[in-house]
Amino acid sequence: GQQLNQSPQSMFIQEGEDVSMNCTSSSIFNTWLWYKQDPGEGPVLLIALYKAGELTSNGRLTAQFGITRKDSFLNISASIPSDVGIYFCAGQGSGGSNYKLTFGKGTLLTVNP
Amino acid sequence: KAGVTQTPRYLIKTRGQQVTLSCSPISGHRSVSWYQQTPGQGLQFLFEYFSETQRNKGNFPGRFSGRQFSNSRSEMNVSTLELGDSALYLCASRGTSTGELFFGEGSRLTVL
Numbered sequence: 001g002q003q004l005n006q007s008p009q010s011m012f013i014q015e016g017e018d019v020s021m022n023c024t025s026s027s028i029f030n031t032w033l034w035y036k037q038d039p040g041e042g043p044v045l046l047i048a049l050y051k052a053g054e055l056t057s058n059g060r061l062t063a064q065f066g067i068t069r070k071d072s073f074l075n076i077s078a079s080i081p082s083d084v085g086i087y088f089c090a091g092q093g094s095g096g097s098n099y100k101l102t103f104g105k106g107t108l109l110t111v112n113p
Numbered sequence: 114k115a116g117v118t119q120t121p122r123y124l125i126k127t128r129g130q131q132v133t134l135s136c137s138p139i140s141g142h143r144s145v146s147w148y149q150q151t152p153g154q155g156l157q158f159l160f161e162y163f164s165e166t167q168r169n170k171g172n173f174p175g176r177f178s179g180r181q182f183s184n185s186r187s188e189m190n191v192s193t194l195e196l197g198d199s200a201l202y203l204c205a206s207r208g209t210s211t212g213e214l215f216f217g218e219g220s221r222l223t224v225l
Contacts (some may be wrong), residue, residue: 001135033213040214042117042203043156088156090214100146101214105155 006104029091117217186209
């Protein structure tokens with residue numbers, strides 16, 4: 001089945017630093033989604049990507065859909081303490097059983113004030 | 114627009130019991146998916162329902178089942194609970210097959 005490798009598993013950074021995380025897939029995806037999850041809450045959608053090469057921003061967050069359609073990147077600029085949480089990537093193929101999303105295992109981000 | 118609503122938020126059961134979790138999707142969304150989240154395994158896909166039909170199923174034993182009603186509300190049931198079933202169960206809905214997935218806050222199940 002489809003597998004997603006998300007890295008890094010965790011990051012510990014200082015407030016104000018930029019952050020970068022990525023996901024790679026063993027197969028091609030048509031959609032990439034990035035989520036943030038706070039403790040005890042459900043994941044919240046941050047950015048959705050639908051085209052290879054697409055670069056989309058949401059405030060200090062920027063995500064890109066890789067040209068090969070097998071990877072995606074999320075960057076956070078000028079991190080602040082409320083950026084703390086787990087970030088998940090998710091990819092979706094096309095048709096049939098590929099309608100379900102495959103999730104990465106998450107990147108735990110800790111921001112030191 | 115109200116988000117995805119899950120009930121109950123927290124519950125404690127003992128081994129061998131069964132549990133039913135409920136999910137109300139965003140109004141107008143016909144697709145409902147269920148995920149199990151544990152610290153070691155991350156988000157594991159359970160199943161997806163669309164217009165009362167199960168469209169996809171993950172690799173979970175038959176003790177895990179679900180259904181969807183005509184108003185798109187969904188329930189999942191876990192029978193003969195095991196300690197390893199302790200997890201956060203997340204429901205998510207979307208408006209189209211390829212649309213963005215929106216999650217509820219989850220139901221935290223503890224099995225003693």
